Amino acid sequence: xxxxxxxxxxxxxxxxxxxxxxxxxxxxxxxxxxxxxxxxxxxxxxxxxxxxxxxxxxxxxxxxxxxxxxxxxxxxxxxxxxxxxxxxxxxxxxxxxxxxxxxxxxxxxxxxxxxxxxxxxxxxxxxxxxxxxxxxxxxxxxxxxxxxxxxxxxxxxxxxxxxxxxxxxxxxxxxxxxxxxxxxxxxxxxxxxxxxxxxxxxxxxxxxxxxxxxxxxxxxxxxxxxxxxxxxxxxxxxxxxxxxxxxxxxxxxxxxxx
Numbered sequence: 001x002x003x004x005x006x007x008x009x010x011x012x013x014x015x016x017x018x019x020x021x022x023x024x025x026x027x028x029x030x031x032x033x034x035x036x037x038x039x040x041x042x043x044x045x046x047x048x049x050x051x052x053x054x055x056x057x058x059x060x061x062x063x064x065x066x067x068x069x070x071x072x073x074x075x076x077x078x079x080x081x082x083x084x085x086x087x088x089x090x091x092x093x094x095x096x097x098x099x100x101x102x103x104x105x106x107x108x109x110x111x112x113x114x115x116x117x118x119x120x121x122x123x124x125x126x127x128x129x130x131x132x133x134x135x136x137x138x139x140x141x142x143x144x145x146x147x148x149x150x151x152x153x154x155x156x157x158x159x160x161x162x163x164x165x166x167x168x169x170x171x172x173x174x175x176x177x178x179x180x181x182x183x184x185x186x187x188x189x190x191x192x193x194x195x196x197x198x199x200x201x202x203x204x205x206x207x208x209x210x211x212x213x214x215x216x217x218x219x220x221x222x223x224x225x226x227x228x229x230x231x232x233x234x235x236x237x238x239x240x241x242x243x244x245x246x247x248x249x250x251x252x253x254x255x256x257x258x
Contacts, residue, residue: 003027004048006205008055019202028052117253120192123241124255132250134177137187139244140225142257143168144237150229153209157229160204165234167191167257168208169242172225175218182219188245189228192254194236198243204231 004027031048117124124130130137143149150157150166160166173185191199212226232240242255 001027001031001044001048001051004031004051004055008051008058024052024055028056117255120196120241120254122254124253126256126258128255130244130246130253130255131176132247134175134179134183135185135187135246135250136174136176137189137244137246138172138174139189139242139255140170140172141168142170142242144257146229150206150208154207157206158204160231163234164231165237166204166206167230167232167237168227169230170210170225170227171212171244172223173212173214173218173246174223175220178220180219182217182222184217185214185224186248187214188243188252190243191230191232191257192241192243193233194239199230199232201228201230204229206231 003023006023008024027048031045031052034045035042035049116122117128117130126139126141128138130139144165144167146166146168147159149168151159169189169191171189173187175183175185177183188200190201193199206229208227208229210226212228213224216224218224238258240257242257243252244255245252
């Protein structure tokens with residue numbers, strides 16, 4: 001039953017659907033087995049079977065909606081007037097741009113390569129606004145060594161594995177697009193270790209006391225604020241950075257954790 005509940009939850013999260021699709025069939029099979037065991041209460045098994053079936057249906061719906069929004073955004077961006085204007089401008093400036101590019105490369109480096117947030121060596125400070133065409137993200141705070149806070153947030157939160165620790169990332173997501181039907185956040189906030197390994201939300205099942213709700217539909221100007229739990233290596237945790245992507249097709253930016 002617990003596996004079915006967890007699978008149902010993950011089946012509703014676009015970025016973690018695969019976990020739900022793994023757990024739900026397993027819980028369905030275990031529920032059926034439990035139904036035919038004599039001398040035991042069966043309400044838990046019935047609950048597991050029902051949740052597995054409903055969760056699978058919900059997961060398929062979420063996937064279809066997610067895929068539809070991705071395709072719509074890709075089409076809108078590809079055929080938007082701004083995209084056409086940008087393409088025309090790029091074609092018109094191609095000749096002179098090549099010469100200018102060679103001049104920049106011959107110097108000490110381009111301004112883009114030195115821009116804050118474009119590399120792990122030069123991260124943006126906490127509180128910096130990171131924007132894309134339709135979304136805006138602000139990382140409000142990062143709590144390192146947060147094992148005690150995470151353990152106190154939920155009785156089902158398990159302690160991190162040996163050598164790892166929980167950290168809490170609190171951030172705000174704001175929808176700046178103009179879709180009259182609104183949109184769900186498709187942001188990505190991950191931790192990158194000093195060695196260059198990315199750690200995302202699927203690193204742990206633990207939840208924060210103020211877990212951010214990214215399943216809600218936001219309309220222009222609407223925002224949600226909350227925290228997410230990441231399980232990261234303890235060694236050199238303060239030397240890592242956050243990787244923030246405010247939308248599926250936007251560039252990633254790096255943010256300091258302290």
